[in-house]
Amino acid sequence: MLGRALRRQLTQPCAPRAFSSSSIPRADFTHVVIGAGAVGLAIARKLADRDGTSTLLLERHGAVGTETSSRNSEVIHAGIYYGPTSLKTKLCLRGKQMMYDLCEKQNIPYRNSKKWILAQDAQQHEELVKTHDFAKSIGVPMEFLSLSEARAREPDVLAREAVLESPTTGIVDSHAYMSYLESDFQSKGGDLACHTNVQSVEPLSSGKAGWRIKTTSPSSPEITIITSETVINSAGLAAVPLSNSILPPERHLTPYYAKGSYYSYTAPLPRPKTLIYPAPTSGAAGLGTHLTMDMTGALRFGPDVEWVSSPTDLSVNESRLPAALDEIKTYLPGIRREKVQLDYSGIRPKLGKGGAVWRGSGEGFLDFVIRREEGFEGFVNLLGIESPGLTSSLAIGEMVEGLLYR
Structure with a gap:
């Protein structure tokens, strides 16, 4: 519920602001950002830094970052999977460096843990070569390790064919990161309203530019x-449902929901110190059931991919554990299966081209959609913001500000 101070603010006219020639003299806010995940926080923080503006961040839950932003692997991605011209690549590369810089400057817990991608046969080795060549083409450092060096560094990890190392991959305490963004946003004069459900968003009537929420x-x-x-x-x-409630039917998109389950590990050994990923599979919707860890060193495995019709069920599906264990055993053969436990799940929002339905491969799914919607002045849409959304969040905030003001 909106606090009393904010309710009083909503009844008061705002000072004139330099947004456009059609600015609304008595609008409550210059910007309203809907959704206080990592990306919404980064956008709101960036907009609140502009002189002469006011920014309100709306969140339907009781705290920031309680959906996708806190139900992921907390990985700072290198930017090597998303294609040469995609927004995902561009924003991940920019966001990665921005995040490392911010974490260092503000003492947000992070670690440059590095990542290994493993090949167990010749076909997977070919995929690693493609990944290496692509990374080189976009300026991301990657290097092949000899199998002997890999065994010396991580004796519990099995790689039969090849090991490709990503030295710029890391991990971050996503909760500490979002807590900093929230605090900094509010220190810049931004207003946060939790427990606030958006019922409708409509253009103002009588030909005025602006929005009624x-x-x-x-x-x-x-x-x-x-x-x-x-x-x-x-x-x-x-x-996507919010966008579809605003735009005409011919511009509607179909949301797809990829649920990913995570598994914890309670035994003292094995304990790799590097993130471990299986070789990428062409057309897959995810990166395989990989090994990551949090800032305390606790291991976790996941996510897998389970297509669901609704984004509301966050229970971990126990029936998926045997398949996950089989994949984990391919690169961590000493794992004690009975010590791998159900942990948590997250859901990734994905988009499909032309209303296409899922048919067993990741091909056909879209890049990030971040754009000012033509014919709807002052409306910026962010759709399909999945991985690497956390890594890209600061760069996305920068991009949205640029869409509005540059």
Whole structure:
């Protein structure tokens, strides 16, 4: 529910702001950002840094970052999987360096853990060669390790054919990162409203530019109306339904939900110190059931991929554990199967081209969609923001500001 101070603010006219010639004299806010995950926080923080503006960040849950942003591997990705011209590649490369710099400057826990990608046969080796060549073409350092060096460094890890190392991959405490973004956003004068459900977003009537956002809270049926010069749809799992409620039918998109389960490991050994990934599979919707760790060194495995019709079920599917264990055993043969436990799951929002349905491969799924919507002045859409969204978040904030002001 919106706090009293914020409710009072909503009833007061805002000072004139330099957004455009069609600025709304009495809009409550310059910017309303919907969705306070890592990306929404980064966008709101960037916009709040502009002089003469006001930014409101809306979140339907009781705290920031409780959906996809806190249910992932917490990996700082190198940017090697997404194609040479994709937004994912561009924003991951930029965001990776921005995140490392911010974590270092603000003492946000992170570690440049590095990552190994393993090949167990000749075909997988070919995939690693393709990954290496692509990384080289976009300026991302990658190197092959000899099998003897790999065994000396990580004796518990099995690679029969080849090991490709990514030296710029790392891990971050995503909760500490988002906590910093939230605090910094508010220190810049931004307003955060949790427990706030967006019921509708509509253009203002009478030909005025700007937006009317109707919201409710779980504790009250009362509708609060907010007006804003701009609306940024960063609603994550709810972003496509929100976009479809605003844009005409011919511009609607179909959301797909890829649920990924994670598994914890409670035995003292084996304990690799490097992130371990299987070789990429062409057309796959994920990167395989890989090994990562948190800042305490606790191991976790995942995510796998389970296509679901709704983004609301976050229970871990126990029936998927045997297949995950079989994949883990291919690169960590000493793992004690009985010590691998169900942990948590997350859901990745994906998009399909032309309404295509899932048919068993990752081909046909779209890049990030980040754009000002033509014919809807002041409306910026962010759709299909999955991995590497966390790594890219600061660069996405920079991009959205550029879409609005440059």
